[in-house]
Structures are given as structure tokens and as C-alpha cells.
Amino acid sequence: MQPINPAYNSNPGVSPFDQIRRADHTGEWWSARDLQPLLGYSKWEDFRNSVERAKVAISNSGQTPDLHASERSEASGNTLRLNYKLTRYGAYMVAMNGDPRKPEVAAAQTYFAIQTRKAETAAVAAPALPQDFEEALVALLGKVRENKALEAENKVLAPKAxxxxxxxxxxxxxxxxxxxxxxxxxxxxxxxxxxxxxxxxKQLSRFGSNQNMPRRTYQRAGLFTIKVENNGKVSYEVAYATHDGAEFIFDRHQGRAAA
Incomplete structure (x- = not known):
């Protein structure tokens, strides 16, 4: 199966990490060669070092590196070149082991963290059916307790939502x-x-006032967007956060307060 939207610059409304995502019989995956420029690396050898560090980290976490970052050869013109097939977890670990000074790496870390969390939330296993009356009563009691806990939590979260x-x-x-x-x-x-x-x-408006705007990498990651608005006399840029962008700001602010 071909990559999804391989020309990722052609659709600015979609995250570039989504646009280079590929899929086959094993599920979704990312090509390390496609991911390299999105993480701000110009040299393959420098980026390959990040991939190899990620494989070590995956191994240290008790998982099999080749399942998440498998080496493969592919044609490039008349020659063969090395590449890696990365699962979502593998791509996330590559981002986590990238150069922290690169804003592109931070944007990738945020994207894969959010998408991995969404996948984990969606992949909740169905509970096993009770085998007898006693198990059914225990399951029912547990469900009642769970619902009461959720009601209490919702009362706390409702004002925030x-x-x-x-x-x-x-x-x-x-x-x-x-x-x-x-x-x-x-x-x-x-x-x-x-x-x-x-x-x-850092940016100033044409009137000399502070008008800082989100960097393009964070816009591409789906966290922020810039809109041009008009008050009837002049047009000006306005920065907005998406839901994920707002979560990103609040998470960073909480970390700042705890530091």
C-alpha cells in the first residue's frame, strides 16, 4: 500500500506526520527516511544515530527492537540504501532520542505522545463474560462502584470542562x-x-506591539493555527490553540509550576 498523502506539503490542514504515515498488512508504520526531514535532520547518519539510540531504549524497556524499528533495504535510483520501518511506538522512541535542541523534535514528541495515548484509550479490551451467578454478582457490584466513582469524578471535572x-x-x-x-x-x-x-x-505587529506567533513546526503538529482576521479597517494575524494545543500549554505550565 502506498504512503498516505506522500506529498505532505500539499495538505497544510493535516499533520505532516499523518501525511507520511504508511500502512500494510501489519498495520500503520512510518519510514525513517520520510521522518528524517520532519525532525530537522539534514544528514542521514546523524538521524540514524537517533534511531539506533531508540532501539537501545526499546530493548531496555523489555521490548523487541526489531518489532518497532526494523532495518530494511530499499531502492534509491540505481542503488540500495538502508531504511527503517517504524511502528508508532518506534517513531515515538526515535523522537524521544532525537536532538532536544531541535523544535521539530519537540513537535514530533508531542504528536506521537498524543496519538499513542489516543490509541491506548481506544484499545480497551472487552471484559470477560461472567461464568456463573456469583461472578455476575461480583461484576455487577464492581460496575456499581465504578459508576459511583465516575459520578464523583465528573462532578469535579464538570466545571473545568x-x-x-x-x-x-x-x-x-x-x-x-x-x-x-x-x-x-x-x-x-x-x-x-x-x-x-x-x-x-518573537514577533512584533506592524503597529509595534507584541504579537508572538506559533512556530510552523507546532502548527504542522496540529497544536496551533494562525488566522487572518479583519476589524473592518485593517487585517491582522491571530494565534489560536487547538484542543491538543491547549492541553500542551497546560501540561507545560503545570511542569513549570512544579519545578
Whole structure:
């Protein structure tokens, strides 16, 4: 089966990591050669070192490296070249073992972490059916207790969920000012902090005011987007976070507070 959207620059509305994803009878996978430029590596040997470090990390976690980062030869012109077939976990481990100074690596880490978490959540195994009346009663009691725990948790989370919904527009985007309000900080301080993290780039508007904007790699990862808006007189850029982008900011902010 051919790669999904191999010309990943042709669809800016989809994460480039999704657009280079491939699939065959074993499921989805990523080509290391396709992944290399998206992680900011210009030299294959430098990137191959990250893959080999990832294989060691996979082995140390008790898993088989060749199942997640298997070597393969492929044609390149009239010659053969080395490549790796990476599972989602394998690609995530490659990103985790990449150069932390590269913003592209941070964006890849975020993408694969989010997608891996989504896959884990969706792959919940169905419970075994009770074999007798006693097992059925035990299962029922456990379900009742579980439902009560969920009700209590939902009561705690409901105000937070409602607050997110209130700030999300019809496109599912949240403005940076709204996020700054939820974090109880000025929006200027929020975007300056994101500049320090390398997530935003420092920028001034044409009027000389602070107008920091998300870097392209984080936009491609599906965390942020920039929209051009008009107040009837002038057009200007506005940064928005997606749901995953807002989660990314809150996670980093919690880590900052704990440090």
C-alpha cells in the first residue's frame, strides 16, 4: 500500500506526520527516511544515530527492537540504501532520542505522545463474560462502584470542562487570551513564555506591539493555527490553540509550576 498523502506539503490542514504515515498488512508504520526531514535532520547518519539510540531504549524497556524499528533495504535510483520501518511506538522512541535542541523534535514528541495515548484509550479490551451467578454478582457490584466513582469524578471535572467549552469557538479553537485568563496571567507573559520554550517565535505587529506567533513546526503538529482576521479597517494575524494545543500549554505550565 502506498504512503498516505506522500506529498505532505500539499495538505497544510493535516499533520505532516499523518501525511507520511504508511500502512500494510501489519498495520500503520512510518519510514525513517520520510521522518528524517520532519525532525530537522539534514544528514542521514546523524538521524540514524537517533534511531539506533531508540532501539537501545526499546530493548531496555523489555521490548523487541526489531518489532518497532526494523532495518530494511530499499531502492534509491540505481542503488540500495538502508531504511527503517517504524511502528508508532518506534517513531515515538526515535523522537524521544532525537536532538532536544531541535523544535521539530519537540513537535514530533508531542504528536506521537498524543496519538499513542489516543490509541491506548481506544484499545480497551472487552471484559470477560461472567461464568456463573456469583461472578455476575461480583461484576455487577464492581460496575456499581465504578459508576459511583465516575459520578464523583465528573462532578469535579464538570466545571473545568464547561469552562473550556465556553472559550472554544465553532471551529474548535481557543484564543491565546482565553488560555491566559484560565492560567491567570497576562497574554503577553504567556506568549513570551512560549517564545522561551521555542514554541512561539518573537514577533512584533506592524503597529509595534507584541504579537508572538506559533512556530510552523507546532502548527504542522496540529497544536496551533494562525488566522487572518479583519476589524473592518485593517487585517491582522491571530494565534489560536487547538484542543491538543491547549492541553500542551497546560501540561507545560503545570511542569513549570512544579519545578
Amino acid at each position: 464547561g469552562k473550556w467549552d465556553a472559550f472554544m469557538n465553532s471551529e474548535g479553537l481557543i484564543g491565546m487570551t482565553a488560555i491566559a485568563d484560565m492560567l491567570d496571567m497576562p497574554v503577553k507573559d504567556l506568549t513570551n513564555w512560549l517564545v522561551e520554550l521555542g514554541v512561539f517565535r
